[in-house]
Amino acid sequence: MTLWGALAGGLVGTVLLSTTVRLAQEIGVTRMDIPLLLGTAFTENRSRANLIGYGVHFVNGLVFSLVYAGVFEATGRAGWLFGAGLGLVHGLFAGGVLVNVLLPALHPRMGTSWTDASATPLLEPPGFLLLNYGRHTVLVTLLGHVAYGTIVGAFAAGL
């Protein structure tokens, strides 16, 4: 198991995750737009938000690969299957808590379930398992994260 392997897996996995979600957007399966959601936390300019958002997402991808590496190290196990399992948990956490609860709480331009008439947020909240962005969003998110985990696990184990 190597740390550099996990980081490289994090990079490649994030590329795959981003591409999967973008592809799903293009074919009309979801309105989930990761760079827009992340980038608009910093700016209202959508073009700039996309740029910043991709950057933040890649940093997140690398940080999470370090978390995966920590789990591999602690359990003494690494591999594509274990990584896929972690990816599934990661996907559920992302849809159920990270993007559903924590992002709206931190995001200055995103609505929450407690946003009332005194505010005018620009982005609708994602909802549980991101279902507000289309019913298939949960599948896309889980698929992307399982793929991410698989790659990080495989790379960390030296393929």
Next chain:
Amino acid sequence: MMLRVREADGYAPIRDYAIVGDGRTAALIGLDGSVDWLCLPDFDSPSVLGRLLDAGKGGRLELTPVEPFQVTRRYRSGSNVLETTFETTSGSARVSDAMTLLGTRLGPARELVRRVEGLSGTVRVRVVFEPRFDYGRRAARIAGGGSRFVASHRADAVSLSVWGAARTEVENGRVVGELVVAAGETAALSIGAAHAEPLVFSGRDEALDRLEETDRFWREWSARGTYEGPWQKAVVRSALTLKLLVYAPSGAIVAAPTSSLPEEIGGTRNWDYRYAWVRDACWTTAALLRLGYHDEVDAFFWWLMHTTRLTQPRLGVLYRVNGDPNVSEVTLDQLSGYRASKPVRIGNDARNQLQLDVYGSLLHAVWLYVDAGHAVSRDTAKEAAKIADWVVENWQRADAGIWETRSPPTHYTQSKAMCWVALDRACALADRGAIPDRSARWRTAANEIRSFVEERAFDEELGYVRAPALRESDASLLTLALLDWSSGADPRLITTVDGVRRQLARGPLVDRYRGQDGLEGDEGAFLTCSFWLVDALARTGRHGEAAELMDELVSLANDVGLYSEELDPASGAFLGNFPQALSHLALVNAAVSLAASESRP
């Protein structure tokens, strides 16, 4: 001063209701002080108080004098805090109602505060709290006693706090009690709600403070509006009502906060309007811009362009306020319906229709947004251009039209004209450099559409007709005057406006159409069309007639300045869902057009 008794069947006239809300949901309160409609936690959630749709088992929160009473009512100036004053032989009392706004502070996730203030003598007020979860399907399990009660069902819970009650007790699945208020005394109660989280309780003083803070917010918000002109009071009330219909977490605006209020008493034309229609996009954008509410325009526009992404370039007809396009229609057979108007429907199958007018509405909204100085992103610009391309490919299809008829698809003239609007605005946007330029293609198709309408859908007597195959007037064609189909001096446009007035007006009120629509039964006059007629008259150079009609229409609002979807010209009764965003949008736009035509030399 009105003396109003609820009818023997337990229903109040729709006209008798006023609305309070918090930007997530809204409550309808009758003249007798009864809250008869409240969905929790959001507009499109199941009702907990639903007496509006079933007087027996829908659920209610009564706060009504025990003795016979007379009542006057008003909103506080520039505010959405409602004040109802009851006068009885033994005294008078004022009830102030508001759904409070908390921002990010800890408090009930949703809260309705009702303050009862003794003005003279002593007034005994009956309290009945009868929550019925899930559209009346579930009787509540009520716990507690003294001054606080909690009703719960699965992940939903509602609390009732009563301060100053002579007695309160649980009786047959409801809380009953009585408040006795003497001059100078204040009693209060509050309904708090939670969904999938613990209830947050509050004390009397906190609740009453929040009511006043909420009032301050509304006053400040209405003072931010920039409109100054004729019918100011009606315009400001409309703005405040529209703000209540905005779902704050997303920026979407619901067509109305109610479902299945009938277009004919006892009839079947009962629809669920607790969703956002793309058809309303251009009128919403125009009204908010004209009123100076740019933050609300931004939020609405971002919601509109983000929500429609799932289906672009094809657009859905309506969306849930959280953006979900799945709005399947089902009937709720357990509810008897407003005055036996069945079925009660939730969801709306108009979502499956092809309505070509929505493309014109959306691209006109983009144009208004850009023309007002707002920038659109590269993604939005590309999406707008793709929508225009879709119109080029599809304008020749028959559709259900703006009125969502359930008869076979037809080549509705207004739908074709709105396709022209879509392409014309796309060309204008391209000229500005705001969207990718494929204007040669768009302009060619726009010219073909114009030829189609001019050659096949015009009648010398009626003006533009409902469809080439339906040689009758259609009030939706008034929108041609509103959306710059041609100049206001165009004789064909003037003939159309006059034709609609001659064929469809009943006094100041205008029907949508008189022909078939694939549904049984009749309906009232459509208030939006009446305001469109004002707008069209103003834009075709008949300022005096327009102003006169506007005066009449403004006088038809209920006692607190609200409008439903339709009005029965014979009885003056309100019909259809209430209060209706489109009616208030049309009022605002008509007033601004009139103000503009007045100032024109």
